[in-house]
Amino acid sequence: MKNVKIGVISFEHMHAVSYTKALLELPGVELLGIADEDEFRGTRMAYEFKTRYFKDYHDLLNEAVDGVIICTNNKMHCQVSVDAALKGKHIMVEKPFALTAAEARQMIRAADEAGVRIMNAFPMRFNPNIVAAREMVERGEIGDILSITGINHGKIPSGWFLNKELSGGGGVMDHTVHLADLIRWFTNSEYRSVYCESGDLIHNKQIDDCGIVVAEMESGAFVTIDCSWAHHKNYPIWPQVDMEIIGTKGVLEVKAFGQVNHIVDEVSGIIVDVIWNEGGDEGLVREFVEVCRTGKEPLASGRDGARALEVAVAAYQSTDSHTATMVEHIEFDR
Amino acid sequence: MMEQGDFDVLDVCLPTYLHKEYAIAAMDKGKHVFCEKPIALTMEDGEAMLEAAAANGVKFSVGHVLRFFPSYRQAQEQIETGRLGVPRLIRTTRNQAFPQWSWENWYQDYRKSGGPIMDLVIHDVDWIIRNVGAVERVFAKSFNGTVSGQEHCILLLRLKNGAIAHVEGSWAYPSGSAFHVTYEIVGTKAQIEFDNLSTSPVIKQTCEEGLHKLEAFSPVEGSAEPYCAELNEFVRSIEYNLPLAVTGQEAIEALKVVLAGIQSSQTGQPVSL
Numbered sequence: 001m002k003n004v005k006i007g008v009i010s011f012e013h014m015h016a017v018s019y020t021k022a023l024l025e026l027p028g029v030e031l032l033g034i035a036d037e038d039e040f041r042g043t044r045m046a047y048e049f050k051t052r053y054f055k056d057y058h059d060l061l062n063e064a065v066d067g068v069i070i071c072t073n074n075k076m077h078c079q080v081s082v083d084a085a086l087k088g089k090h091i092m093v094e095k096p097f098a099l100t101a102a103e104a105r106q107m108i109r110a111a112d113e114a115g116v117r118i119m120n121a122f123p124m125r126f127n128p129n130i131v132a133a134r135e136m137v138e139r140g141e142i143g144d145i146l147s148i149t150g151i152n153h154g155k156i157p158s159g160w161f162l163n164k165e166l167s168g169g170g171g172v173m174d175h176t177v178h179l180a181d182l183i184r185w186f187t188n189s190e191y192r193s194v195y196c197e198s199g200d201l202i203h204n205k206q207i208d209d210c211g212i213v214v215a216e217m218e219s220g221a222f223v224t225i226d227c228s229w230a231h232h233k234n235y236p237i238w239p240q241v242d243m244e245i246i247g248t249k250g251v252l253e254v255k256a257f258g259q260v261n262h263i264v265d266e267v268s269g270i271i272v273d274v275i276w277n278e279g280g281d282e283g284l285v286r287e288f289v290e291v292c293r294t295g296k297e298p299l300a301s302g303r304d305g306a307r308a309l310e311v312a313v314a315a316y317q318s319t320d321s322h323t324a325t326m327v328e329h330i331e332f333d334r
Numbered sequence: 335m336m337e338q339g340d341f342d343v344l345d346v347c348l349p350t351y352l353h354k355e356y357a358i359a360a361m362d363k364g365k366h367v368f369c370e371k372p373i374a375l376t377m378e379d380g381e382a383m384l385e386a387a388a389a390n391g392v393k394f395s396v397g398h399v400l401r402f403f404p405s406y407r408q409a410q411e412q413i414e415t416g417r418l419g420v421p422r423l424i425r426t427t428r429n430q431a432f433p434q435w436s437w438e439n440w441y442q443d444y445r446k447s448g449g450p451i452m453d454l455v456i457h458d459v460d461w462i463i464r465n466v467g468a469v470e471r472v473f474a475k476s477f478n479g480t481v482s483g484q485e486h487c488i489l490l491l492r493l494k495n496g497a498i499a500h501v502e503g504s505w506a507y508p509s510g511s512a513f514h515v516t517y518e519i520v521g522t523k524a525q526i527e528f529d530n531l532s533t534s535p536v537i538k539q540t541c542e543e544g545l546h547k548l549e550a551f552s553p554v555e556g557s558a559e560p561y562c563a564e565l566n567e568f569v570r571s572i573e574y575n576l577p578l579a580v581t582g583q584e585a586i587e588a589l590k591v592v593l594a595g596i597q598s599s600q601t602g603q604p605v606s607l
Contacts, residue, residue, distance in 0.1 A: 149502055195490070199496060211498075212490055212500050226425065231520070251511075322604055324473070
């Protein structure tokens, strides 16, 4: 079997590190190179991962890579994805998929026209606990889903995440999409309307750090997503992705990062919850490699990414208008 | 009893739709009245009770008992001492199986109980108003009686001071489920979390006729026991003519918010207060 050749474009989003680590664990994969505008960061990562460094991502796209993982800031997702599609590369782009519906549509069209696959990095679809919960739902063990309370509550990131020009927004943009995607996946239903209250309430960084989204699905279920970056810096764990699913026959509660050990370190004074299971990045990267190898339609496709983005976009509209906003669905060209 | 009774205080524990009639009848006889929450199903009824109390010069309070739970008192203290900074993001849950114990099943009848927004999450709404601030806007979702044997509701509150609260109440859990109550309050300086199940110091597990049962207990005895404490406090306020721990006006404020929630759950749009 021929090796699958992968390139990583930018380490601006820190998830690039765990994706690259996961990539190197897989058999039959070659990390062909890393592109990063930031020479210091790029050369350091290339050294760490023992691969080639490219300052300009176009040069990496000119190499014989089968696919690229894009972890730039959010604003760059569209341009880099379209460029990669034009070069015939399969694409996995970090979430949120894009900043706007128009960008999302353009990215998907570019991939479709080039005959490549575009995937959105939704690692929660590969988190073992989430997967187990979805299987129970699919088997009908809790009946029909009536309501879901979702929490993706974390700490506030730094750097470009706090610059709306580059990120498109704060917690609502960064965190809504994970659960928006899982809820679509669990309910097999699309979003009808969205209401949101959000704002810069805790950290005083002039960007939304608290947000709660309430949405109605076409199935009639109502769901909520807490997308806040509210936790303080010494909170014992960073990621929190929880769902409480109310069904007609039962209730299912799942914590994607519930498998932790509680460590109290006398020397550093740190008290921390350490996750001991796979988080989801491993399965996500495995899926992308499989997409590159076979050209199959990915689980967590660009279209899924676009649908989740629609919820975040509607949430900002609702925050401003104080009304429940109908979700505008992107019409894809094919 | 009302005609012949040699008593000072009436504790009204009737279903909500009967509160006004009995409370006012007692007040008109000069009795002090302690009324179970919610105060009433409508603003008109609630205000009539307040007026009757004022007209008869009797004390009137409502059983917003959450304020007397030691676990909630601790959060109140953390806010009051400034340790949390300014509370900004609040999440509360109050989840259980459908109430099976009610007389003539009055909980299931929205005209009598008001449903879970009125009857269940009003506890948390009152606590949030008192300890975090007045409500500006309410958005709510509820089954609203469309699902047989299950009720579930979410209130999203925006407070006048900007804080956001996610308030969840459920009667949708399977029969036999433990009552599950949580809160999380994130302030500008610190956060506090409570979960009644993970902090229950007494857990009992039994197996009868092949059916496993787990029950969680968090014993609070004596004068600290919340249902006892709220009544003691009321009696004390009568005995020494002290200000009430829970005023009728405060109960009306909570009622106004849950009524806005019910309206929002029916129209699909937020309601501004």
